[in-house]
Every structure is written in C-alpha cells, then in structure tokens.
Amino acid sequence: MQELDPAQVLLAKAYVSLRQEPTGLAVSFADGSTITADFVIAADGIHSPIRTQLFPSVRFAGTGHVVWRGMSEVQLAPKYKQAIMEAWADGVRFGFSEVADGVVDWFAVVKPGLVGPDRHQLKAQLQAVFQSFAYPIPAILASAEEARIIRNDIADFDPIRQWSQGNVCLIGDAAHAATPYMGQGGCQAVEDAYVLAQCLAQEATPELAFAAMQRLRRKRATHIVRTSRLIGRAGYLTSVAGAFRNFVMRAAPARLVEQQFFQVYSLNY
Known part of the structure; x- marks a missing residue:
C-alpha cells in the first residue's frame, strides 16, 4: 500500500454537487472547480451533503x-x-x-x-x-x-439500508452516525476505512468493494448506533428511574460488563 502524496490533498473545498459523466464522477465545489474520479468515498460527517443528495429520506433523531x-x-x-x-x-x-x-x-x-x-x-x-x-x-x-x-x-439517525450507490460510498458518520456516549464515532470511521481498503484491493470493481464493505461492517456499526442511543437515554434518567438504573449498574456482574466490551472491541475482519 502506497502512502498518499501530501500534494494530492486539497483543502478548503466545499462540496456542491456530484454527477455521473462519461469520463467518471464529477464532483463540483463552491470555488467553481470540478474534480473527476473513478469513484468517490464520502467521509463528510453526520450532515453529509453527499448522503443528502443520494439518500434524502434519512430521519434524524x-x-x-x-x-x-x-x-x-x-x-x-x-x-x-x-x-x-x-x-x-x-x-x-x-x-x-x-x-x-x-x-x-x-x-x-x-x-x-x-x-x-x-x-x-x-x-x-x-x-x-x-x-x-x-x-x-x-x-x-x-x-x-x-x-x-x-x-x-x-443527534444521530436511524441506520440506513445502503451505504453506497454506484461508485459512491459513504463511511463513518455519513453512513451510520451515532451519539457520542460510547466514544465510538471516530473509531467506527477508522474501521470503515480499514475494511474498505481491504475490499478495494480484493474486489474487481469499486461497486463490488463497497457492497463487500457494507456486508462486513453494517451489523457492527448498527449495534454501536443503537447501543449508544440506549446508553444516552439511560444517562438522563432521574428520580426513581435514575435510582433504579444506578442499582442495576452496581449489581451487574463483572462478566456481563466484560461481554459488552468484548462485543464492542472484537472484530470480524
């Protein structure tokens, strides 16, 4: 695997639109420039404009x-x-x-x-x-x-069914944003990137690689989104409900806690 040449990294580029051209995917920016590529990986966060263009029905929570x-x-x-x-x-x-x-x-x-x-x-x-x-x-x-x-x-949003469309793939918060209560947001983006790199090296086309990455990652990422949402709700409980939460957490066996950590940190790739 080759290291990316720093000269290839372009900063201060605000995304405007994406369209399919005969020569590839054309990405237009607010400064008037356009870049054409064979495929696009969108790592542009929870409010991803690329996801909004591809999948506008995402429901925020x-x-x-x-x-x-x-x-x-x-x-x-x-x-x-x-x-x-x-x-x-x-x-x-x-x-x-x-x-x-x-x-x-x-x-x-x-x-x-x-x-x-x-x-x-x-x-x-x-x-x-x-x-x-x-x-x-x-x-x-x-x-x-x-x-x-x-x-x-x-905020987060309900897990979406697809992370890619054609030769465009979402990763990280753009694909599966979670609330911060498990500290896994950045971690899950890194895992996406790692698995995607493997899939791009193994599959014949970017489209096949994107589908393979989602098969490997979707179950785990969805678990993080839902569990983090649940932990968040538990942390806001007050009064009797909060007291009951505290009792349950103190009484939880160490083995049960370890199993939860194992589920978060064990990998299948």
Missing part, C-alpha cells in the same frame, strides 16, 4: 441535549490520570480523560436552557451546572479556556 467540549491544562490526582471517567446526575453528565500529562479532554452534556447563548459567561454557566459534582470535575472546568470550548447538538 435528536436528543434535545447539547454537548460542550474542551481541553484543560490541569494535573489530576493519580487515580484519575490513566482513567476514562463519566459522571451522571440530575439529567446532565460530564466525562473526561487525560490525553497527555496535565492535559485533560472533557465533555459536558446539558439540557437546553441550562446554558445560555452568551459565550462570555459560558464557563461560569457550566461551572454553575456542575458545581455539586465531585472532584476533579470542578477543577477541570476551572482550568478550561473559555474561548476554546466548542458546542454541538447531540
């Missing part, structure tokens, strides 16, 4: 929640330094992991209305929402740089 993400420079206590943690309470959640010594990647999921649109007060508003959470969550937020906190609406 929004959660109504917003996720704020950031990086904080903070030294955590030793027990948290090599851990991936998430805390749930009162219908909101906070997750974090140390990605380098003294650098923590974090996310905060809140209900609409808890954090307003004024970015100048964003950090203070998040601190107010999570002020009752245990260490190190308040410390992480206190060290956050307000200007670098980003916002996303949480």
Whole structure:
C-alpha cells in the first residue's frame, strides 16, 4: 500500500454537487472547480451533503441535549490520570480523560436552557451546572479556556439500508452516525476505512468493494448506533428511574460488563 502524496490533498473545498459523466464522477465545489474520479468515498460527517443528495429520506433523531467540549491544562490526582471517567446526575453528565500529562479532554452534556447563548459567561454557566459534582470535575472546568470550548447538538439517525450507490460510498458518520456516549464515532470511521481498503484491493470493481464493505461492517456499526442511543437515554434518567438504573449498574456482574466490551472491541475482519 502506497502512502498518499501530501500534494494530492486539497483543502478548503466545499462540496456542491456530484454527477455521473462519461469520463467518471464529477464532483463540483463552491470555488467553481470540478474534480473527476473513478469513484468517490464520502467521509463528510453526520450532515453529509453527499448522503443528502443520494439518500434524502434519512430521519434524524435528536436528543434535545447539547454537548460542550474542551481541553484543560490541569494535573489530576493519580487515580484519575490513566482513567476514562463519566459522571451522571440530575439529567446532565460530564466525562473526561487525560490525553497527555496535565492535559485533560472533557465533555459536558446539558439540557437546553441550562446554558445560555452568551459565550462570555459560558464557563461560569457550566461551572454553575456542575458545581455539586465531585472532584476533579470542578477543577477541570476551572482550568478550561473559555474561548476554546466548542458546542454541538447531540443527534444521530436511524441506520440506513445502503451505504453506497454506484461508485459512491459513504463511511463513518455519513453512513451510520451515532451519539457520542460510547466514544465510538471516530473509531467506527477508522474501521470503515480499514475494511474498505481491504475490499478495494480484493474486489474487481469499486461497486463490488463497497457492497463487500457494507456486508462486513453494517451489523457492527448498527449495534454501536443503537447501543449508544440506549446508553444516552439511560444517562438522563432521574428520580426513581435514575435510582433504579444506578442499582442495576452496581449489581451487574463483572462478566456481563466484560461481554459488552468484548462485543464492542472484537472484530470480524
């Protein structure tokens, strides 16, 4: 397998349309340019304009929640330094992991209305929402740089029957976007790309390769979408339902938890 020449990577290209020409697939961009190719792999995210053109009937399933993400420079206590943690309470959640010594990647999921649109007060508003959470969550937020906190609406869409049409193939969130509660979005895109590369090397045509990739990947990707959606709903439970959820999670045998992880991380390719 050859490494892609950096000169072949074109940046700042906004997709406009795709059409079949006698010479191949013509992809038009907002700057007026057009590129013709034998096949197209669309890795353009949950709001993929290429998927919208090919499969316009996709039905989104929004959660109504917003996720704020950031990086904080903070030294955590030793027990948290090599851990991936998430805390749930009162219908909101906070997750974090140390990605380098003294650098923590974090996310905060809140209900609409808890954090307003004024970015100048964003950090203070998040601190107010999570002020009752245990260490190190308040410390992480206190060290956050307000200007670098980003916002996303949480959504996914019901699994689609086809990931390709002719010589155009969707991968990653363009094909099977999931909510972030399993941390598998980027992972599933990488798996798509890995399997697709194998299929392109083994099959006679791109169209056959795209179909083979979907056969290998669809069941697993659909499981991630549905399980992540279920975990998300469970995390928002409050009151009696939330207490019952906590009891069940504490009582779950370690073997059952391990089986769930095995299903996520075991591969068939």
